Amino acid sequence: MKASGNAAPETCVQNLLKTIRGEVPYERTKGIDRTLIDKPSGTAANDLAADVEFVVETYEPRVRLSSSDLVALVAQTGDFELRASIDNNTL
Template structure:
């Protein structure tokens, strides 16, 4: 399950043919820094709830790698739902 979540968080929305909603939308990256990060985190949480129902998202962190160039890493803290 961890590999699936890691892969989902590395996909940009629109990248997967026939599943255009799969992935994280980074379109907010051009917005104000005060709201862009929170929008990306909320979008990633929604996407994980839809495409990885086995996981319960505890929190999602947006970690800047090279913030000036728009490079971030998304880390999800998860637990297993329903004992699967």
């Protein structure tokens, strides 16, 4: 979490996407499924996108997820970056 500004919806989504499922006490389903992290980006893309959608819709009702993309940064090392486009919910 950041030192300040954690109440902003965008920051909350960032924190959710950096959280691994199982590391939050009393809320073990919050976060990204750890089994998807080590899969090759080609096979994990759809599963990870669905997991991101579940996490954001479940734990951050103030935003609507427009899209999520899994972008391979360096194919040799298997690093990836998760980008999510969100819209603030105006309800």
